[in-house]
Amino acid sequence: MIPDAKALPVVLFVDDEPSILSALRRLFRPQGYRVLLAESGKAALAVFETEPVDLVVSDMRMPEMDGASLLEQVHQRWPMVGRVLLTGYADIGSTVAAINRGQIHRYVSKPWDDRELLMCVQDALERRRLEQENRELLQLTRTQNEELQTLNTNLAARVKARTSELEQVNAMLETSFAQLQENFLLSINVFSGLIELRGGGMAGYSREVADLARRTARRLNVGAQLEQDVYIAGLLHEVGKIGFPDAMLRKPLSAMAGDELALYRRHTLNGEAALLPLRQLQRVARFVRSHHERIDGKGFPDAISGDEVPLGAQILSVASDYYAAQSGRMSLKRYSAAEAHSLILGGAGTRYEKSVVEAFELALKDEPTEKPRDRQLQAHEVMPGLVLSRDLLSPQGTLLLAAGFVFDVRVVKQLREFASREGVKLTVFVKLPEGGAA
Template identity: 40%
Template sequence: MEEQSTPTSTHRPKVLLVDDEEPILNSLRRLLRGQPYDVLLATSGAQALELLEQHPVDLVMSDARMPNMDGATLLTHVRQRYPQTTRIMLTGYADPTAIIKAINDGQIDRYISKPWNDEELLLTLRQALEHQHLERERERLERLNRAQNDQLKLLNSTLEKHVAARTAELQQTADMLDLAYEELKHSYVTGTEVFSLLANLRLPPAKQTNRQIIELVRAYCKAHSLDEASSRDLTMAAALYNIGKLSWPDNMMVTPADLLRHTDRDLYRDYPKQSESLLMTLDPMKDAARLILHHQERWDGSGFPDRLKGEAIPLGARLLKLAVDFVELQCGLILERHMNSDEALLYLRQYAGKLYDPDLIEDFIKVCATFLSDVTLADPTVKVLSTRELAAGMILARNLNADNGMLLLNAGKILSGPLVDKLIAFEAMEGGKYKVFVKVPEEVQALLEAQG
């Protein structure tokens, strides 16, 4: 026996009512007339199972006591064959055994006693179907979220390759970034990479720092086994630390901080706060934004914007300052002179306890030595000497450049007495003060010790 209360629709749920007493079914049919779902009727468990094979059913409400196949047995079959179908027991008997069987074997969602209250029965059906709809919607959204995450992972793995292929032409790069950002706008991690690249477009290639700082911070996090959340926040902070500089005029973007004057210096000191303000509206970026806000604080309390001192500065901000200054010193964004990697590390070591956390310096130098092939400072055989400390027989560990960038001597050059004298004279003529990275052979070291 089958009846449908209203025309079917792909969006209307189906309810199957099962009872061996047709008057009961007729009463339920009249009660449910006009409800926003389609109704199927069955007078036995066997007929109900046949209807379930023919129609997708969202909810089954069955009488407990029926000949041949009782309600608990029917609902057990429904659970086994159609686990997504909601199951309700309708019973007119105080039969704990039947109810327990229905709960344990059929895993029913609700049971309703006869005689029922019309309003309560309608409310129970409506709530059961709404719960089922919400559960299905939750599962659909989870599937959609997994699919989107898989797509984002694929896009993220190829993003650097796409960017590298288009950096030759500024407009093509900008178009690609616009498209990438639109596709990845719901992924804040990937979004940091996009913003980082956008910031770099304001700078000439020699002044672009973000990628180097990101990779250096990642290397430090890996070497020290930082937890995932801290590594993620540091990486995002490294990618976007200078986003507050985008409002600067072009000439200020490439001017060393040491040469800024008056209003430009005020603007410079405001950029960490400006960067933080731009990111604080993004809830997942709040911790990274805090690191950005304080990455120009100094260990002795003379930094900005809040003049924090020592361990009051967040650890991630202290590490970020080391990475930023190390890279920017080499790009000429802090001092007018471009330093090489060893000179930059020597500068960091020189200002440990004043600008930088003294407990981080040596670990940072070790990471740089492992990560960068041109760092010699971590080599115990390498010494950093002034020109007047040089001696014949010492070997240059790296190129020696004048303050104006001119190459004076190549790495590997063996120093002689006359050559040392020429370096001292040239240094005096320039008014500079060189730091020379040399290796000292054992015989030269022994001679120096004998002399003095």
């Protein structure tokens, strides 16, 4: 592909001897330059009027206008053009004066060395290219600075508006995330209640276990995330029993043997398998798997011991054993709360870490730091617009409505129909209005 002639560097050679000009043309044309020639200073100035020139190389000694005078005029009229002086004078003083007057970039002594002259021209053109790029960059920077100043005029207001917009979006996202978390926990509560509908026994058993496990975790200062994971594990720790036969669900552990006992010992593995597909419940699944392990290694399903038993699983184990003893899940005898308490204390150091048992004892004494400001109603007294202050449970302990629910006409009607159809007395706690009296 032949390069565009207009894109080639243009070099103008000025000398009053045609043979020298011919020699310069033969030397430089193969280098990829566009070569122009002038036999006098006046002819060179005429070339400048009609041609774009990147570099002028002029002989010093010429009639009428010598090289120094020519380059001085070029400097004044076309300052961006590179300037090189060829001189045969031995008088260095004249050369220095010429350099000062014409702001000459380089001078080369005659007779020249072809290699030196080629390098000189190449360097001069490269210098001119860099200067041109620098000027363009400076101009671009100046333009951009002016644009920035224009943009900065109203930047503060625009930033403030954008910040306000982002704050609103973040608030909406936080609200949406909180609602998702709330709905997620509500779904787990509902599912936990459905499991208990099959099992019979103590109403709200899993919710009691979950609440005690969370309070125990809080006493151990394990952090909010582990507290929530332990709470969820408490709600779901019996999910692996969902496939048990009805008769087995109502049979205490002490009465099981053979195939039933083998099936019972697999319920923690089944529970883990049911929860693992949910990314949010990965750690919960581990706690469910290991909540029948013991720190002395005599538990199941993995017979792990000591620190191998996850702390969350130990917390869940204490809470579930405490209520399992009272609900008849462990033996035919239903333990009292005091007896179940003693049972847990007796397992410190063998079944459970002592620190977990100590936290469990403190958790039993915990009471809500702030009692809800609410009032108690019966189902037929509930009106649309009232806000539920506590979870509403069925007589079997199943979650019917979660705290914070706002009653509407449809739900009020359904609630009354449910109470009438089932023949049950539902106690509903609703929030008092702000500034209202109990």
